[in-house]
Amino acid sequence: MTFLDMLPGSVVLGPMTKGCNLPYRRLCVELGARITTSEMTVARRLKQKRRSEFALIRRAPDEPCFGVQLAGNNPEEMGWAAALVEERGAAFVDTNLGCPIDYFTRKGLGAALARQPRRVTQIVEGMKRAVTRIPVTVKIRLGWNEGGRNAVEVARAAVEGGADAIVVHGRTRDARYRFAADWDAIGEVARAVRVPVIGNGDLLFAHEIQAARERSGCAAVMVARGALIKPWLFREVTDGYLDMTGEQRLAIYRRYVTLALEHWGSHDRGRGQVAQFLRWHLGFWCRYAPRRADDTWPGMQERQSAEFARTPLERVLVRPDEATLAWLTERLLLNEPVDPNAAPVPSDLPPDLSKMSEVEG
Secondary structure, three states: OOHHHHOOOOEEEOOEOOOOOHHHHHHHHHOOOOEEEOOOEEHHHHHOOOHHHHHHOOOOOOOOEEEEEEEOOOHHHHHHHHHHHHHOOOOEEEEEEOOOOHHHHOOOOHHHHHHOHHHHHHHHHHHHHHOOOOOEEEEEOOEOOHHHEOHHHHHHHHHHHOOOEEEEEOOOOOOOOOOOOOHHHHHHHHHHOOOOEEEEOOOOOHHHHHHHHHHHOOOEEEEOHHHHHOOOHHHHHHHOOOOOOHHHHHHHHHHHHHHHHHHHOOOHHHHHHHHHHHHHHHHHHOOOOOOOOOOOOOOOOOOOOHHHOOOHHHHHHOOOOHHHHHHHHHHHHOOOOOOHHHOOOOOOOOOOHHHOOOOEO
């Protein structure tokens, strides 16, 4: 089946810088993900033949439908890169108009490019001319800021250029991740264009995914931080809510280490790479909170109390302090038991959700 055939009703693993590394995508596939996306890949760096950038477009053999997200503002370069990733096995190619990171927006990439709708049309036209078999999608935000919301205009410009689907992240660039995603605004885009729209923002539980689709009229949804916090989210969509114990979560984290060692290698350099990514992922895994005792649900933007933890292991896994995360990284990488009694002295500092990592590609 093609990407567009698989899309209706799907939950897409979104493009996330660092988060969508190949071993993590494989983990999500094992847990039910069917459509996956690469980390943001800069078209110019591909043309410069940078090995680190080529690593981002590598498809794992077990990925059913893998797409590559490209960033660039030159139609010729973006077309060249689109043809390259098609040749390398991508099932679709996505155009990044959403990245909010200053380093890229100052270069006219990501969210900055969405301030030029005519340029968006030209870029998509260039990519469509360059590929022969795969669809071109475009990922946007609601606009640069609250006073400059132009998502409908940009989506129409992309469709004019030939875009086969639009992804809408329900925040402006200036909002970053500080406010809840606006699914009503996502719905406005879905009603304004003739191609499928994929909605993105604040989806952490299966019932939220269903409600978001119904509210917005989107063909599908995309998850990003939700899949970093709980990679079994994809399984919940088909099997229903999973009340994961600490031991079950730990087994999933250990599986990631196995996949990461397969990818980067068990030599010193490879283990160093695995340690770096594992420590980063633990910074998201510790934010997991289950359904509350009163049957209400934690929200993506809320600070969660650790009171839900039922066992000593769960109390350790929810801790966000640096000492605990470093200790867990070592235990997991060495494949040694995680004894809660041996954990570092707890920190009283709660996670600061206002300083969440910029993961969107």
